[in-house]
Amino acid sequence: MKPRTRISLCMIVKNEADNLPQCLKSVRGVADEIVVVDTGSTDSSVQIASSYGARIVDFPWNGDFAAARNAGLKVARGQWILVLDADEELDQGSAGELLLCAEHMEYEAFFLRIHNHKGTSRSSETITVNPILRMFRNRPAYRFSGIIHEQIASVIVRESPAAAMHLSTVIIHHYGYADGVVAKKDKIRRNVDLLKEQLKRSPGDAFHHFNMAVEYMRLGEYDHALEHIHVSLDHVEPDTSYVHLLHKYEIRCRAVNGDVPGALAACERGIALFPDYPDLHHIKGVLLLQTAAWIEAKEALRQALDIGVSPPGYHTESGFGTYATLSLLGQLCQETGEDYEAAAFYTKAARLHPEPWPLISRLVRTLKCAGRESELNGWLEQHVSLAAAEPRKLAVLLLNEGCYGAAAELLAKNGFNDALEPMEQRGQSASEMDSGSAGDSDGVAKGEPVNESDAPAAQGPAGSPGTATEDSGSFVMALQKTAAAPAASLSREDIAVLLERSCSIPGQSTGLMTNPAYQHSRSWILLADSVLASLPASAASSPAAGKVRQLLPLPRMAD
């Protein structure tokens, strides 16, 4: 068996002690060599890197990213260079694929898929997915260029015009994207100035213009961004990796400027070149939806859906072609009065969405407004197992949506009695909740212990069966009573009591839900909703009332 090809991980760092371990751990067994260029850390970055066996290159910061990167490349000895940043990590499921890629020496470079996460953990939402050239053959001619947005792809193409490149599906997680997006304005200004400098030297550089457009978009100056997009489109080679992105950004700039026809025309141009790019179809659907062109919008969204997850070569917004598109189709069907179809789309979307609860809320709202409250539990059980798996959370949602009957049914069915033990313990505070803010801080504070005692609660009824049953019975019964009461007879207090008590359902007492003012606002909203629902269908204002019932804020389920 011939020895496998070797991969050199090359990074540049400055004060990344917090992030480095996670990043370096992720390439264990993949990277045969780690080269870390330190541009002046004052924390323990260098020590940490050394502990992972990295070769350290000291390179005083001179304002040039490319130069720093190239200092690392110079000492790398593997056949392949893998480039990561400290706030990135290799997905563990992708290690095998990356090693396999490295065996294919007929290629000069590989694109990896960068998943930009909103937060700092793996479970946080992926906002966009961007294919970027991050592994390439170690050749002296392949050196980064560009002061910022250091580039390697164009260099490789220039040096080896026949170079074969492959779009892999290797996943790199990049954290804290949201923070990067809201980067300080002055930092963006600085980037703009640097890019202006570079454009003076090479005014026809499509990549610089592209980057300039990106910076202007971050500044909210869409007219300027458009100018650079157009120049870039004029100069760019048609097979360059970011051409599809230029089209998407052109659409976005035009749309933000209110030029919907222009944006739609740009969509068509982009789709003609990249028919398999779901984002373009999705955005086209969004634009058509704005102009109330329902049929055409539906068609565009259907096409995005047919493509599904974007092919690996495209920069894609997460959910485009999948759950985001489905959710939009749900909205569309509500606009055209097709509630049942809308519910079906929301259901499919919720099953795919990494954060499904807002969609479950939307689904519950849709079915409720369509007069199908009695079917809610059955529907969710059958189609959204994820929601059914968390019956308590679901019950809180139903309660906060004013579906008292459905909430009671669910709690009764899921042996809420068992879970009531902790509530009995906090019986006093629960009964005095009307007193307002004092109850609130209690609620937050007790959220955790309640959670802890959830597991052994099975023994609860044995301890004091009488009171527990009575209490649980009274809550479920209170819900049933509320459900049966005519809308006009409900007061805000009736609802507020239920909402407060729902906070004592184990595992739910976090965030907004326990804020008394927020609870009050929900009670008022539920009251308004029940009054609107009581309008006869023949009333002149019932269509507007129906619209409003959909518009009312959804319950904010804690993450």
Next chain:
Amino acid sequence: MKKPTLGVHLIIRNEAALLPQCLDSLAGAADEIVVVDTGSTDNSAAIATSYGAKVYHMNWNYDFSAARNTGLSHAETDWILVLDADEILKTPVGTITEMLRNTDAMAFTVNIENWLGSLPEDRLTHNVIRLFRNGAGYSFQGIIHEGLDASIIGKHGASVIRSSGIEIIHLGYLPGLMAKKDKISRNEHLLRRALAKDPGNDFYSYNLAVTCCQNGQLEEAEALLIRTINRAPLQASYRPSMIRDLAKIQLSLNHIKAVNALLARELPRYSDYPDLHFIQGQSWESQGLTERAFQSYQRAAAGSEEPAAPVEASSTGVTLEAGAAVNAGATLTAGAALSGKYVSEKGMNSFRPLARMGAISLQLGHFEEAARWFHRALQHHVLYAPALQGIASAFQRLDVPDQDIATLLTQLAGTGQAAGRSAVIHALDAVCAYEAIAGLPQIDFPLEKETLPARASAWIITGRLQEAGAALREALSLLRDTTAMEGDMENLHRLWMIAAICRWQDNRPQPEPLEFADAPEPLRSALLLVDEQLTQHNTAPVLPGDAGNLSRVIAELIRLAVKLRCGGLAGRLAGLFPEHRTDWAEALYESGQLEEAGELLITLAGDQQARGKVPFYLAEMLFDKGHYGEAADWFQHMLAGTPGHEPSRIGLSLSYLHLARQELEEAADSFPEIYAHGPLQEDMKATEQAIAVLNRTAWHTQWNSHRYFRKEPHHEAANPDFPLHDC
């Protein structure tokens, strides 16, 4: 080429009332008149004969086509034009035969203008084949709504059919005639029989739907139409009309979701059908989606700016243009393009959507824009009341003096005809421009019965009691002798009330006192009693026999006195008849005298006298001051007494939403960090949006005193007598 001969064919049964009008319109120019009588028991046949018609009798066998074809078999002319007795041929026969001289067509469609009411905009136009060559073997098919299309297309294809621009007025849908002739139940009977025999016949089930609709059986009509549309082939000529009718029915049944779903599917197919865009606009408006409604109206009115091209332009433009051409004696052109592709209500591509666009601009506070839209609507229909009122209202909001508005309206509508004069006065009345009405010059605006109530009211409001008194006395003495004939009791009743208020308000000795004894009963005894109470200061009123009537008259008098700004008189009446203090309070509030109304409303509430709309008005006042919790209590109070009071229900939910919004604000204050800039802000925005949508439902009392429209012409299709047609 020799001038071809033209025969006019009719089938009749008891049409003596309408037949002369129809045959007169031929002006003796037809080469032949063929009439098939299916069993008249009046002198219809004799009338036809007196016009030189050849009359053939046949027994009615429940088959219109058979009757028509009997007539055709007797035809001796080159061409045949088919008319009905309730139609009037607007295009001269000579113009038609002139057109027929040089054509290779085998048949022509004509424009039928269905008159649905007395207003010039109450018109529905559609096209149908009525003119065709004799001897080509064409015959009618279908036992009702008989048609030639199938026969002609089957023999020679659709290309031999041209559009003609010939104008026929159809009077049969005028409400008076519909009721008189019992046509609806006859049609229903026929159609049900036909459908029983041929259940899959779309054309029959469609027409049965139309008949159900005319009968007020909207749910059945909806079900029939849905079934028929699902079955009918996409290219069926009557399909777009079915979509329009279904959408209209669903709109009037308030099935808004169904309307939206239907139009989402069908509008892309018929995007040049203005009626569909208009209905879509109405459905958006009913959902409070004003901006979106505006877009739909804009689409309906698309192209209305272009000068109406005689043949290609859709229905209304053509109707007007072709009519003008005929009147000018110009020859008709046998164009190849079909004019009036769709069944269309008059003004659906022009003044109706334009006026709605004006109304929306007004709502959104874009007054100049509103004035422009209304003005454009008026260019298409100068007496369109919603547009005249709208433009007056828009100019008022732009602080144009009422006098100048009156001048403008007079210029627009003209004073040459009674309809124009009355339109001007009613528009000014609607915007409370009383000074302007009182100041209208007598030369251009002579006193007329139709506008007298508005003008007398304006004089009273502006303190010109003598002028008002004189005009009213004169009119009433004239009417005393003619009322029996006119039978316009309501108008007379109103004039007497206005006259009474005028008389009681004017403290000066009267040269010619108003004789209440001349008023018709039972108003007379009520007025006499009130007069006695007021003039003799009796404190113990004697109740006459009809107490219910007296109470009604007093309530009306108090309201009228408030409206005519005779506040002292209204107060005296309410003092004399304390059980009517509620009416007084309501009238004060409705007229926008909020301070006086407020005190009175609170007094009434304190005395446990919160009857009628008092709780609602109290709730509104509290709501307007931002006391949402108390407002909610009074809305609920109103609903406890009157559960069906829709505005209270909206008001109540709005109060709750305002309270929700306040709580959200408080929550945002207590969460300075993450939530303040995320979810809570979003929830607040959503709540505000919900409030905005509900506020567009016009639940709140609207004051017309230089503030708002008196009436929002929102739901035009709400009444059941909406225009449908059969082809």
